[in-house]
Amino acid sequence: MLETLSLKVSKARKARLRAVAAARGTTVTRVIDAALDRVIAEAKPFEAPSCYDLIADVFEAPGGIGASGIGDLSTNKRRMAGFGRKKRGGS
16 A cells, blocks of 8 residues: 655755656656665664563662562462462462
8 A cells, every 4th residue: 555755855966856757768656766765775784672681670770679689580480370260279
């Protein structure tokens, strides 16, 4: 699906783009699109930070909510072995 992108350029730049497009036998839109493809291809891939990355300082700072020093117990397989199971004889 294509979307419209508007940008403002000087009259001189617009004239130059039209001349480049005419010389290549294409449209200004295709010239700009090709230029954008090159810029995007050269850019470092974007990786969104995880929720933990965004608030890591809250958990890791001394006195923070994760300052017990115990570490992430959810990665301990033995501790998590019975997680989610009903306890027998419990209330």
